[in-house]
Amino acid sequence: MKIAGSTDLPAAATWGRLQTFLAVYEAGSVRAAAETLHVTPPAVSAAIAALESALGTTLFSKAGRGIVPTDSGETFASYVRKLLGLLTEAAGAVREAGRGRLRVGTVATASEYVLPPLIASFAEEHPHVELSLSVLPRDELFSLAVDHAVDVVLAGRPPRGSGLLTRARRANRLVLVGRPGLRADPLTTTWLLTGQGSGTRDTTLSLLTRLQASPPLLTLGTSGAAVASARQGLGVTLVHEEAVRDQLDAGHLAQYSVQGTPVDRPWHLCTTAEPTAATRLFLRHVCDPELVGAAAFHTRHRPTG
Structure with a gap:
C-alpha cells in the first residue's frame, strides 16, 4: 500500500x-x-x-x-x-575543529557581561572558526538548541527532559538592588521584572511565592530597563551581580536583603548529547584559566540536563 x-x-x-x-x-x-x-x-x-x-x-x-x-x-x-539545524550542524561537524562553525546562543545579560572576553580570546586563538551569535530569551535559546539551530547555549540550567546537557558552569548570583536610602520594607515596595521567558523573572516570582509576599509588580522588559528604573527609585529588582557591580561600587545602587537572597544561579554552558568538534574546542578553551583568566568556566560537576 x-x-x-x-x-x-x-x-x-x-x-x-x-x-x-x-x-x-x-x-x-x-x-x-x-x-x-x-x-x-x-x-x-x-x-x-x-x-x-x-x-x-x-x-x-x-x-x-x-x-x-x-x-x-x-x-x-x-x-x-x-x-x-542538523544539516547545518553536520556541515560544521565534518570540518576540522579549527575550521568549523560555532553557533552560540546566549541570554542578554550574559552577552554583555560574561561572553565578550570568552568570544574575543577564542576568536583570537582560533581565527578560522566561523562564529555566529544569537541573543534571545532563555526558553527560545533552549528550543533552538533542541532543534540543533545553535551549538552551545550560555544561560541558566537547561530544562529537565530537554536532552540538553550542562558541560561547564560558572558561579553567579542574583542580588536585590534599588536606589540608595530605601526606607520601606523591600517586600512592600514595587518589584521590577524582566520580560516573559526570562529566567530572572521566573526566579523573582518563585522567590516571592516562597516568601508569601505580594508586592506591586511592574514589567519593564529588559534587565537594563529594570536596573535603570531601580536606580531612579521606581522600585527594586533582582539582577545578576556582575551586571551591577560597578554601580554598586560607585554608590549609584544599593543592595538590599530579603530572606533567600542573594540567589545562587550559576551560568551553564549547554549542548546536545553530541557536540560538534568546534563546540568541544570552544568548551575546552573557556574552561582553561590560562587562556581566559577569571572568566573561566569549570567542569567539576557532571553533565546535567
Whole structure:
C-alpha cells in the first residue's frame, strides 16, 4: 500500500524548499518571504506547492491578507527546523575543529557581561572558526538548541527532559538592588521584572511565592530597563551581580536583603548529547584559566540536563 506523498518527499524536500517553507511560516506571507529570500513570489508559491504535493496535505491556509499554517504546517515546521539545524550542524561537524562553525546562543545579560572576553580570546586563538551569535530569551535559546539551530547555549540550567546537557558552569548570583536610602520594607515596595521567558523573572516570582509576599509588580522588559528604573527609585529588582557591580561600587545602587537572597544561579554552558568538534574546542578553551583568566568556566560537576 502506497502512502500518498511519502515516496516523493525526499526528492521534493530540497534545502531551498525547506528554507522557503520556514521563511513563509515565520513571515506569514508569501510576498514577505520572497523579499527575505530575494526571489519572486511565484517561486515561493511553487516551492510550497511542491512540498504540499509530496506530503499530500495543505501546509498553509488564507487568513485575511496573509496566510497561517494549518495543523499539518505546524507539525511540519517543527521537523523542518530540526532537519535544517542538523544539516547545518553536520556541515560544521565534518570540518576540522579549527575550521568549523560555532553557533552560540546566549541570554542578554550574559552577552554583555560574561561572553565578550570568552568570544574575543577564542576568536583570537582560533581565527578560522566561523562564529555566529544569537541573543534571545532563555526558553527560545533552549528550543533552538533542541532543534540543533545553535551549538552551545550560555544561560541558566537547561530544562529537565530537554536532552540538553550542562558541560561547564560558572558561579553567579542574583542580588536585590534599588536606589540608595530605601526606607520601606523591600517586600512592600514595587518589584521590577524582566520580560516573559526570562529566567530572572521566573526566579523573582518563585522567590516571592516562597516568601508569601505580594508586592506591586511592574514589567519593564529588559534587565537594563529594570536596573535603570531601580536606580531612579521606581522600585527594586533582582539582577545578576556582575551586571551591577560597578554601580554598586560607585554608590549609584544599593543592595538590599530579603530572606533567600542573594540567589545562587550559576551560568551553564549547554549542548546536545553530541557536540560538534568546534563546540568541544570552544568548551575546552573557556574552561582553561590560562587562556581566559577569571572568566573561566569549570567542569567539576557532571553533565546535567
